Amino acid sequence: MKNLLPAMLTAATALTLTSPGLLGCDVKLNNDPKLAKSPSLKITGATVEHLKDLDLMVFSMNLEGPAGDTVPKKAGQLDGAPVLAYVFPTTLKASDVGMGKAEGIVALAITSHPDFDDTPLWDENANGRYDDDKVIYHTHWALLTKDDRVPGGLSVKEFKKEDKTVVLPPTNCGMPMYLDAAGHPVVTKGNTIRAIVPAYYLRNKTEFKFDAVTCYMQVNTSCMAKPMLGVYEVYSVASKDLSLPYKTK
Template sequence: MKNQIYILIALVLISNYSCAQESEYNSDNFKIQNVEVKHNNELSLTIWSINVKGVAGQTIPKEAGQLDGAPVLGYVFPTNLKPEDVGFSKTEGIVALALTSHPDFDDTPLWDENSDNVYNNDGVIWHPHWVILTKDERVKGGLAVKQFRKEDENVILPPTNPGMPMYMDSPGYAVTTDGSIIKVVVPDYRISHKVNFKYDGVAAFMKVNTSNDELPMLGVYDVFSVASGDLSLPYSVKED
C-alpha cells in the first residue's frame, strides 16, 4: 500500500509536468472532459467510458515501420484494483485498464478486432489491455509497464496475455467509439466481481523499446490530460 501511495504521488507530479509538453498528438481528441464506470447488475458487467472534448479514437499513431520505437496512444483508467483481481500474481504497482491503438504491431493474438479472419493485423484498432504501471524516471512521462525476468517462475499472467515479459494482458473486451466517447465493457467475473473500486482517467502517448536495455519496453512519454486533474483516483463505480 505504501508503495502504491508513493507511485500515486509520482503520478501527480508526472502529470503536472507531462501535460505541458508539446506533441503532435496533443489535441482535443485527448482532452478528457469526463470519466465514468457504471455497473449493470442485471448483465453482471461494468461499462467504462471516457468523454473527450474532441472525437474519441479518431487520432491514431503514425506508423514507425518497425516494433522498436513504435508509438502507442492510450485512453487509460488507473484504478485501485489489485493485480490478483485481474489475473496477475501479487505484485506492486497500479492496475490500469488501457484502451490502445498502435499500427506497427498486433498484441492481441487471440482476437480478430477487424473481423477479417486474420489475427495479427489489428493493432491499429482500439483494444484493451490490463497493465501494471510503475514509476520509471528513464522516460519523460515517468511511468512504464512493469517488466519481469522471463525465467521468473513466480510471475503469473492471465492466459490471454500476449506473451511479452511485462505485466500485460490482452483480455479481448469490446471497445466502441461514438463521437466524443470511447467505451469498454468488462464482465464482472473478469475483475473477480470487484465492482466498488476507485479510478481515474488519463490520455497518454507511449512508445515501445526493443533495442536499449537502459529504457523500459513500454514507457509513457507524454500525459495529455487527467480526468481529476491530480490523479487522486476520486471516482467511484455507479450502479446503472
C-alpha cells in the same frame, strides 16, 4: 500468419542484456507533436458503471473531440513503435485481473499501435484474420509502476523471463511485462470511448476508485536504460493530479 511479436521481443531483450554501451543510450521519440493539441485526447469526464442486469462494468471516457479519431503514425518497426492510449488507472489489486501478488497500479488501457498486433487471439476488425488489427483501438490490462526514466513517470512493469513466480492470465501478450489482452469490446460513439468488461473478470470487484488519462507510450527494445514500454507524454488527466478520486457507480 504466426504472430512474431513474442519472438521479436525476446531477441531484442537478449540483445540489450548482452550488448555493451547501452546503459548510456537514449530513446528517439516518434510521437506526433500535433497529438498534444488533439481534442480527441482532451478528457472532459469519465465514469465506470456496473450494469447489474448484465453484470458488466462499463469504462467510459468523454473527450472534447471525436473519441478514437486520432491514431499514431506508423514507425515501420517494433523498436520505437508508438502507442496511443486511453487509460483507466484503478485501485484494483493485481490478483483481481489474474496477475498474482505483483505490486503496481492496475490499469485498463484502450490502445492503438499500427506497427504490431499484440492480440493474436482476437479479430477486432472481423475480417477473418487475427494479425492485422494493429491500429484498431483494443483493450489491455496493464500493471503500471513508477518510473523516473521516462517523462511520463510510469511504465508497464517488467519481469525476467526466468522468474517462475510471475503469474499472468492465459491471455497475456507473451512479452516479459505485466500486460494482458483479454479482448474486452471497445465502443466509440461521438465524443465517448467505452470498454465493456464482465464483472467476473474482475473477480466480481465492482467497487473501486479510478482515474482517466490519455497518453503517448513507446516500445523500446534497444536501450536497457529505458523501459520496454514507458509513458513519454501525458495529454490529459481527469483528476489533474492522478489521485484516483472517482468511484464506480
